Amino acid sequence: MSESKADQPDETAKPRRRQARGERRIQQLLDAAASVFCRTGYTSASTNAIAREAGVSPGTLYQFFPNKEAIAVELGERLNRRMLETHGVVFTFENTALPLRELLDAVLDPMIEFNCANPAFWTLLQSSDAPGHFLEEHAALHDSIQTRISELIGVRNPGLSPERRTHTATMAFALFKAGLGLILGHEGAEREAYVAELKTALYGYLAPVLGTEGVPAQP
Amino acid sequence: MSESKADQPDETAKPRRRQARGERRIQQLLDAAASVFCRTGYTSASTNAIAREAGVSPGTLYQFFPNKEAIAVELGERLNRRMLETHGVVFTFENTALPLRELLDAVLDPMIEFNCANPAFWTLLQSSDAPGHFLEEHAALHDSIQTRISELIGVRNPGLSPERRTHTATMAFALFKAGLGLILGHEGAEREAYVAELKTALYGYLAPVLGTEGVPAQP
DNA sequence: CAAGAATGCGAGCGGTCGCTCGTGTTTGTC
DNA sequence: GACAAACACGAGCGACCGCTCGCATTCTTG
Numbered sequence: 001m002s003e004s005k006a007d008q009p010d011e012t013a014k015p016r017r018r019q020a021r022g023e024r025r026i027q028q029l030l031d032a033a034a035s036v037f038c039r040t041g042y043t044s045a046s047t048n049a050i051a052r053e054a055g056v057s058p059g060t061l062y063q064f065f066p067n068k069e070a071i072a073v074e075l076g077e078r079l080n081r082r083m084l085e086t087h088g089v090v091f092t093f094e095n096t097a098l099p100l101r102e103l104l105d106a107v108l109d110p111m112i113e114f115n116c117a118n119p120a121f122w123t124l125l126q127s128s129d130a131p132g133h134f135l136e137e138h139a140a141l142h143d144s145i146q147t148r149i150s151e152l153i154g155v156r157n158p159g160l161s162p163e164r165r166t167h168t169a170t171m172a173f174a175l176f177k178a179g180l181g182l183i184l185g186h187e188g189a190e191r192e193a194y195v196a197e198l199k200t201a202l203y204g205y206l207a208p209v210l211g212t213e214g215v216p217a218q219p
Numbered sequence: 220m221s222e223s224k225a226d227q228p229d230e231t232a233k234p235r236r237r238q239a240r241g242e243r244r245i246q247q248l249l250d251a252a253a254s255v256f257c258r259t260g261y262t263s264a265s266t267n268a269i270a271r272e273a274g275v276s277p278g279t280l281y282q283f284f285p286n287k288e289a290i291a292v293e294l295g296e297r298l299n300r301r302m303l304e305t306h307g308v309v310f311t312f313e314n315t316a317l318p319l320r321e322l323l324d325a326v327l328d329p330m331i332e333f334n335c336a337n338p339a340f341w342t343l344l345q346s347s348d349a350p351g352h353f354l355e356e357h358a359a360l361h362d363s364i365q366t367r368i369s370e371l372i373g374v375r376n377p378g379l380s381p382e383r384r385t386h387t388a389t390m391a392f393a394l395f396k397a398g399l400g401l402i403l404g405h406e407g408a409e410r411e412a413y414v415a416e417l418k419t420a421l422y423g424y425l426a427p428v429l430g431t432e433g434v435p436a437q438p
Numbered sequence: 439c440a441a442g443a444a445t446g447c448g449a450g451c452g453g454t455c456g457c458t459c460g461t462g463t464t465t466g467t468c
Numbered sequence: 469g470a471c472a473a474a475c476a477c478g479a480g481c482g483a484c485c486g487c488t489c490g491c492a493t494t495c496t497t498g
């Protein structure tokens with residue numbers, strides 16, 4: 001059960017050297033997993049189905065992942081990292097000062113676009129019925145996003161009590177996920193309509209708390 | 220595989236005569252199913268676990284239900300029927316004329332109370348990843364509630380186009396389900412806080428569409 | 439090229455799940 | 469009490485699932 005022969009117990013160690021071929025396989029497997037998870041959800045997705053979708057034998061899958069959980073965890077981590085890398089900017093101070101309507105556009109549009117391109121992310125966010133250690137990763141994913149929302153609310157309205165701030169952020173995130181589900185469930189004009197509805201809903205919810213006007217630059 | 224020996228193929232026939240004991244067993248099994256579904260979700264719930272929770276053998280379970288789907292379908296139908304019987308009144312015209320805030324109280328409070336007492340209902344509403352024919356029942360459940368919401372919106376604002384009305388009802392229902400999830404996930408003061416947040420959110424979303432004032436009685 | 443590591447395969451193991459079936463018990467009817 | 473129908477049991481069947489293992493192939497490194 002020893003994980004590495006190195007004297008220094010490297011936390012992030014991948015004790016196995018990977019060839020380029022291996023990295024490619026991992027990506028294939030994660031793409032296949034994303035597809036299968038989207039279609040059937042995490043619990044009903046079978047590792048054999050993921051391997052088949054990736055055009056690979058079950059044994060090959062387990063060359064790269066110790067178990068089914070690890071696939072979902074790695075997929076969630078990669079998607080979350082990619083989302084923060086490409087769109088994490090939306091939570092910065094420049095946007096915080098915008099009028100609420102434009103703030104929502106600036107935050108929601110990239111998020112929605114990312115989730116439409118990677119619908120597996122929403123699926124993972126929704127699968128709270130998963131068994132085992134994947135629950136921890138699920139919670140981590142959740143917190144990662146919700147913390148950003150909470151911070152944004154805090155900067156925008158510093159007078160809010162910590163409890164109210166948490167409640168507002170939690171509810172705002174829940175509303176966002178709900179709207180995202182509708183958005184992902186439709187296409188074309190319908191999808192755009194639900195994007196507009198979601199923005200209306202969040203505007204109506206947040207306006208009394210955050211104010212509709214932009215905040216003037218601090219001296 | 221013949222379902223009945225009767226000459227006339229009765230659609231709604233229960234070809235099996237039930238004794239009082241049987242009806243009691245059915246209720247025990249549905250209660251157990253509700254409990255297990257809540258704990259693990261529909262897919263991960265095993266029929267053996269349901270039977271065990273009901274204090275009954277697997278064979279006995281299949282004396283009353285042809286398969287696992289049928290349990291969820293029957294449970295969903297019963298819960299839906301019971302909700303409409305006890306709280307269906309909230310969608311009537313008397314409430315429609317109230318100021319929006321009171322309208323929301325009148326509609327949401329009974330709904331929330333019912334779902335807190337029967338959390339399995341929300342679980343069934345959420346399990347859209349279920350396989351097989353249960354999907355149809357799931358959709359029926361959904362429509363049953365959403366139609367009520369749509370009608371209420373239609374009465375309150377007759378000028379709305381059918382598309383906008385559908386979008387508004389769908390989004391309102393999605394927001395409600397999201398808030399309900401938070402409410403069911405907390406207890407005591409936290410729960411009350413999320414009830415208030417949900418009402419705030421729906422008020423903010425619906426006020427621009429339905430108006431905040433009450434509608435005067437029609438001549 | 440030789441050798442070892444990484445990659446790839448797929449039959450199949452242990453386990454669970456949905457569900458069945460043979461058998462025995464309780465209940466209602468005459 | 470006699471008889472049939474409804475109810476109850478629980479071992480276990482077939483299917484599938486997560487995962488393993490022995491072995492073949494390909495890559496890297498010297």
